[in-house]
Amino acid sequence: MSKTIIRAMVLPMTGPDAFFPEGEICIEDQRIVSVGETGSAPAGFIPDRILELPNDVVMPGLINTHTHAAMTLLRSYADDLPLMPWLQEKVWPFEDKLTDEDIYWGTSLALCEMIRSGTTTMLDMYASMDQVAEAVLLAGTRAVLSRGLIGNGPNGNRALQENIDLVHRYHGAGNGRVSIMFGPHAPYTCSAEYLQKVKTEADRLKVGIHIHVAETQDEINIIKEQQGKTPVQWLDELGLFGGHVVAAHCVHITPQDMEIFARQHVCVAHNPESNMKLSSGTAPITELRSKGVVVSLGTDGASSNNNLDLFGEMRSASYQQKLRVNTTALPAYDVLEMATIGGAQTLGLEDVGMLAPGFKADLITIDMDQPHFYPRFSIPAHLVYAAHAGDVRTVMVDGKLLMEERKLLTMDVGKVCHEAEIRAKRIFKELNG
Numbered sequence: 518m519s520k521t522i523i524r525a526m527v528l529p530m531t532g533p534d535a536f537f538p539e540g541e542i543c544i545e546d547q548r549i550v551s552v553g554e555t556g557s558a559p560a561g562f563i564p565d566r567i568l569e570l571p572n573d574v575v576m577p578g579l580i581n582t583h584t585h586a587a588m589t590l591l592r593s594y595a596d597d598l599p600l601m602p603w604l605q606e607k608v609w610p611f612e613d614k615l616t617d618e619d620i621y622w623g624t625s626l627a628l629c630e631m632i633r634s635g636t637t638t639m640l641d642m643y644a645s646m647d648q649v650a651e652a653v654l655l656a657g658t659r660a661v662l663s664r665g666l667i668g669n670g671p672n673g674n675r676a677l678q679e680n681i682d683l684v685h686r687y688h689g690a691g692n693g694r695v696s697i698m699f700g701p702h703a704p705y706t707c708s709a710e711y712l713q714k715v716k717t718e719a720d721r722l723k724v725g726i727h728i729h730v731a732e733t734q735d736e737i738n739i740i741k742e743q744q745g746k747t748p749v750q751w752l753d754e755l756g757l758f759g760g761h762v763v764a765a766h767c768v769h770i771t772p773q774d775m776e777i778f779a780r781q782h783v784c785v786a787h788n789p790e791s792n793m794k795l796s797s798g799t800a801p802i803t804e805l806r807s808k809g810v811v812v813s814l815g816t817d818g819a820s821s822n823n824n825l826d827l828f829g830e831m832r833s834a835s836y837q838q839k840l841r842v843n844t845t846a847l848p849a850y851d852v853l854e855m856a857t858i859g860g861a862q863t864l865g866l867e868d869v870g871m872l873a874p875g876f877k878a879d880l881i882t883i884d885m886d887q888p889h890f891y892p893r894f895s896i897p898a899h900l901v902y903a904a905h906a907g908d909v910r911t912v913m914v915d916g917k918l919l920m921e922e923r924k925l926l927t928m929d930v931g932k933v934c935h936e937a938e939i940r941a942k943r944i945f946k947e948l949n950g
């Protein structure tokens with residue numbers, strides 16, 4: 518049994534007006550017991566640890582709903598290219614050389630970066646997912662993991678079996694910190710028959726599906742030529758939707774596609790920085806949200822971003838919609854919702870994303886006693902428009918501290934950076950002599 522009290526400014530993300538300037542959160546083991554003003558702890562709650570952080574804001578941990586964690590090994594390896602040449606000429610040849618251990622260390626590097634920037638949960642899609650799961654279990658974060666499935670390639674069936682095995686081995690592991698989805702890569706890398714097989718397995722094992730959808734105009738052209746309809750309409754007619762589906766990107770979608778998402782409760786993972794860097798386009802986020810579609814935020818991998826910082830992603834998401842629509846689009850609180858409770862809804866996690874009694878204690882604190890946070894007119898505006906990754910002081914997941922005073926408690930950052938550097942450079946040498 519462990520009992521903790523955190524005293525700080527509390528932004529619980531339970532509604533736009535909920536804020537406790539002199540707040541207090543009580544935590545027992547993995548869960549939050551109470552949230553309120555200082556002095557609101559239940560009678561008889563005797564903590565064995567008190568974190569006095571009066572100049573910090575405590576808020577839910579951020580949730581990254583689309584990434585390829587181990588792609589940290591490709592950071593700054595392949596820049597300034599559009600999606601297809603980037604994948605075909607640079608990324609896939611590099612990924613062909615990755616070993617299971619490389620993916621373990623690349624994922625660990627991503628987890629160091631995520632914890633240090635306030636991300637407590639990720640939805641990942643990659644290969645060697647047992648190693649990814651082990652890295653997550655050791656780091657102490659929460660993750661939903663999917664085996665990336667390129668159905669049209671020679672390994673499509675083997676990869677599908679790996680995804681099935683992953684469900685059996687890791688769904689619910691780490692006291693529920695790890696769960697599994699299926700990861701068909703995209704409409705242009707999976708046939709109709711393959712996607713239907715994936716859907717059958719996902720339904721049988723009662724887990725969700727994570728897929729890239731409508732990322733580029735090239736994808737729309739390919740699928741329209743092959744199928745005579747948009748990727749979203751094709752996937753809908755194939756029967757892929759209807760269960761729990763997370764669609765990443767969704768840049769080039771029509772009003773009819775948005776109606777399908779709303780009707781089928783497809784959740785969208787928006788990746789504004791990757792979409793800008795690959796020059797893919799600007800997703801119609803305000804329209805999706807006004808149709809009732811759940812939209813959350815992802816960074817995509819570190820090769821198309823090139824960081825895993827959701828504070829930057831929140832700012833980019835807001836600014837991008839303001840540029841596309843007008844200045845009232847995606848105000849600060851709405852973006853914070855996308856990065857917290859919206860992320861939890863996207864991942865089907867019912868007890869994270871807010872600070873409320875009964876919820877899991879996945880939370881972060883941000884040091885507000887810094888010049889760029891004065892004067893304090895609006896905490897949500899500060900967090901979205903002024904904060905950066907380095908402002909995160911404390912990270913807790915499942916009631917366990919993963920970072921205190923910016924020191925990682927579960928990971929050896931020096932060792933992780935060293936392993937990542939030598940492994941990435943080895944592959945570079947293998948490819949370039």
Ligand SMILES: CSC[C@H]1O[C@@H](n2cnc3c(O)ncnc32)[C@H](O)[C@@H]1O
Pocket residue numbers: 585600604608609612642643644664665666667702703729732791817818821
């Ligand atoms: C088979 S594992 C996942 C696969 O996806 C690749 N990937 C990374 N970013 C993107 C993106 O924006 N669109 C499509 N595919 C992407 C990654 O390199 C892996 O090969």
Ligand SMILES: [Zn+2]
Pocket residue numbers: 583584585729765817818
């Ligand atoms: Zn992706």
